[in-house]
Amino acid sequence: MGEFDVITRYFSSLGSGEYVDLSVGDDGAALTVPPNSELIVSTDSSVLDTHFTDDLFPEDLGYKAVASAASDLAAMGAEPLGMTLALTVPSVDDLWLHGLSQGLTRACHEYRLPLVGGDTTRGPLSLTLTVMGFCPRNQKLLRSGAQVGDRVCVSGYLGDAAFGLAVMQGKYRGLEIDFEDQEYLVSRFTHPTARVDLGCRMRKLATSCIDLSDGLLQDAGHVTHASGVRFSIQSGAVPLSSALISAVGEAQALEFALNGGEDYELLFTLPPETDVPDELTVIGTVEAGEGVHCDVMSRGQGYDHFH
Numbered sequence: 001m002g003e004f005d006v007i008t009r010y011f012s013s014l015g016s017g018e019y020v021d022l023s024v025g026d027d028g029a030a031l032t033v034p035p036n037s038e039l040i041v042s043t044d045s046s047v048l049d050t051h052f053t054d055d056l057f058p059e060d061l062g063y064k065a066v067a068s069a070a071s072d073l074a075a076m077g078a079e080p081l082g083m084t085l086a087l088t089v090p091s092v093d094d095l096w097l098h099g100l101s102q103g104l105t106r107a108c109h110e111y112r113l114p115l116v117g118g119d120t121t122r123g124p125l126s127l128t129l130t131v132m133g134f135c136p137r138n139q140k141l142l143r144s145g146a147q148v149g150d151r152v153c154v155s156g157y158l159g160d161a162a163f164g165l166a167v168m169q170g171k172y173r174g175l176e177i178d179f180e181d182q183e184y185l186v187s188r189f190t191h192p193t194a195r196v197d198l199g200c201r202m203r204k205l206a207t208s209c210i211d212l213s214d215g216l217l218q219d220a221g222h223v224t225h226a227s228g229v230r231f232s233i234q235s236g237a238v239p240l241s242s243a244l245i246s247a248v249g250e251a252q253a254l255e256f257a258l259n260g261g262e263d264y265e266l267l268f269t270l271p272p273e274t275d276v277p278d279e280l281t282v283i284g285t286v287e288a289g290e291g292v293h294c295d296v297m298s299r300g301q302g303y304d305h306f307h
C-alpha cells in the first residue's frame with residue numbers, strides 16, 4: 001500500500017451522507033441534487049504560514065477548515081451536500097494526520113458535510129476544501145439584495161474569535177482573565193460555529209447575507225458595495241460577549257468586533273416589516289449612499305469604511 005493510500009484510508013470513512021450516491025474510491029464522486037434546486041459551490045484554502053501557524057493543533061485546523069467552508073454555504077442559505085479535500089503534506093506524519101482526521105470527522109458530522117473525495121500530494125502544508133450545497137431555485141441569499149430601509153442584523157457575539165487568537169499568540173499574557181472565559185474565547189477561534197441552519201431559515205426573509213470572516217466593517221462593506229447602499233451601524237448595539245468585555249473592557253471589545261475576523265457569524269439585511277428572529281441582533285439600518293458608517297461611542301467620533 002502506497003503512503004498516500006494510507007492517507008486516503010484515514011478519510012474514506014467520512015464519506016456517507018443523505019445525498020451521496022458514490023463516495024471516495026472511484027474516479028469521481030456522485031451526489032444527488034434535489035429537484036428544483038441550485039448547486040451552490042465554494043472553495044477555501046488554508047496555507048501554512050499564510051492562514052495558520054504550526055502551533056495550531058491538527059484537530060483544530062481540520063475543524064476550522066470545515067467550519068469556515070460551511071459558513072460560506074450558510075451565507076448562501078444553502079443546505080450541505082458534501083465536500084472534497086485537496087491536501088498537500090510535506091511528509092506522512094501519522095500522529096498529525098490522525099489529529100487532522102479527528103477534527104475533520106467532528107466538523108463533518110456537525111455540519112452534515114460528508115467527505116466524498118479529494119486529492120493528496122506532497123509539498124508545503126495546505127488544505128483546500130470545496131463544499132457543495134443546494135438551495136431551492138431562486139432562494140439563495142446574495143450580498144447584493146440589501147434595500148434602503150432594511151435593518152442590519154447579526155447573529156451571535158462578535159470579536160471573540162479575534163481576541164481568542166490574540167490570547168493563543170500570547171499577546172495578553174499579563175492580563176488576568178477568568179479561566180472559563182479564556183477557554184470560551186479561545187474556543188471561538190479554534191471551534192467556530194457556522195450558522196448553517198440559521199442561513200437556511202432566513203432564505204425567504206432576508207434581502208442579503210454575508211458571513212463574517214474578515215471583521216464586521218470589512219464584510220459589511222462587501223454588502224454595501226454589492227447592493228449599492230450605505231450601512232449606518234450603531235456601535236452600542238453591536239453584540240459583545242460578557243467574557244470579552246470583562247477581559248478587555250467595552251472599548252477594546254468593540255474594536256475586536258469591528259475589525260477582528262473569523263467569527264463566522266452571519267450578517268443579514270431584513271425588510272422593516274419582517275420579525276427579527278431571537279438569535280439576531282439589530283445593529284443598524286440600510287440607507288441611500290455608499291460605504292459603512294459606524295458611530296464609535298467610546299471615542300465620540302465616527303468611523304467610515306469604504307470598500
Ligand code: ADP
Binds near residue numbers: 025085087
Ligand atoms: P485519481 O488518481 O483517480 O485522482 P487518487 O489516487 O488521487 O485517484 O484518489 C483515490 C480516491 O481517493 C479518489 O476517490 C479520491 O477522491 C480519494 N482521495 C484522495 N485524496 C483524498 C483526500 N485528501 N480526502 C478525501 N478523499 C481523497
Ligand code: MG
Binds near residue numbers: 118119120
Ligand atoms: Mg488524484
